[in-house]
Amino acid sequence: AQKVTQTQTSISVMEKTTVTMDCVYETQDSSYFLFWYKQTASGEIVFLIRQDSYKKENATVGHYSLNFQKPKSSIGLIITATQIEDSAVYFCAMREGHSSSFSKLVFGQGTSLSVVP
Amino acid sequence: EAAVTQSPRNKVAVTGGKVTLSCNQTNNHNNMYWYRQDTGHGLRLIHYSYGAGSTEKGDIPDGYKASRPSQENFSLILELATPSQTSVYFCASAYWGGEQYFGPGTRLTVL
Numbered sequence A: 001a002q003k004v005t006q007t008q009t010s011i012s013v014m015e016k017t018t019v020t021m022d023c024v025y026e027t028q029d030s031s032y033f034l035f036w037y038k039q040t041a042s043g044e045i046v047f048l049i050r051q052d053s054y055k056k057e058n059a060t061v062g063h064y065s066l067n068f069q070k071p072k073s074s075i076g077l078i079i080t081a082t083q084i085e086d087s088a089v090y091f092c093a094m095r096e097g098h099s100s101s102f103s104k105l106v107f108g109q110g111t112s113l114s115v116v117p
Numbered sequence B: 001e002a003a004v005t006q007s008p009r010n011k012v013a014v015t016g017g018k019v020t021l022s023c024n025q026t027n028n029h030n031n032m033y034w035y036r037q038d039t040g041h042g043l044r045l046i047h048y049s050y051g052a053g054s055t056e057k058g059d060i061p062d063g064y065k066a067s068r069p070s071q072e073n074f075s076l077i078l079e080l081a082t083p084s085q086t087s088v089y090f091c092a093s094a095y096w097g098g099e100q101y102f103g104p105g106t107r108l109t110v111l
Helices: none
Strands: A003-005 A010-014 A019-021 A024-026 A032-039 A045-052 A064-069 A074-079 A088-096 A105-107 A111-116 B004-007 B010-013 B019-025 B031-038 B042-049 B065-067 B073-078 B087-094 B106-110
Touching: A003 A088, A003 A105, A010 A019, A019 A111, A024 A074, A032 A064, A032 A074, A045 A064, A045 A074, A074 A088, A105 B042, B004 B087, B010 B019, B019 B031, B019 B087, B019 B106, B031 B073, B042 B065, B042 B073, B073 B087
Parallel strands: A010 A111, B010 B106
Antiparallel strands: A003 A024, A019 A074, A032 A045, A032 A088, A064 A074, A088 A105, A088 A111, B004 B019, B019 B073, B031 B042, B031 B087, B065 B073, B087 B106
């Protein structure tokens, strides 16, 4: 069965620094997709970035990037030059299977990030 | 403009009453999902749909029904609401198995 684990419950960093949030996953499937979402204080859930298991290059979107270590079943989210507005809960999620098939999205428990001035 | 909208945003219902939560998406996505989010449980999948006319059970479907009358609309129905269904409900849409886009959520309180 698939499982996603985020061991960091909360992190606090200074503004303009870089932070890495950890996520490890378990899957029996050779093809899978990894996602990171952000939930703001207002409750809004926003898709941030995605990594397909067959891609060797780490995904990057704006000031978000991923550290995909397939042998370790790890997908870390890196936020560079953090801003106060990055304060939120970050969820890692995984979906097994091919892009045209359905399987459910399994979420980690989330990491609360606090960016302080 | 928001591509996934939910209504109502807040709802107070009485035990035993019927509640319908509505979701509309303008992404033209085929897949739609209903989740509930509770402290300590994260996001849990209730029902999902592949397209108009289809509904499938997720991980926690008991006490819920779903309806997908069109590509754009997906409803979650609580025929006999109970206090244990007090939660925040999120709708999401996706193109096949791609990233999901979430609505703003509905806070439901069952008294």
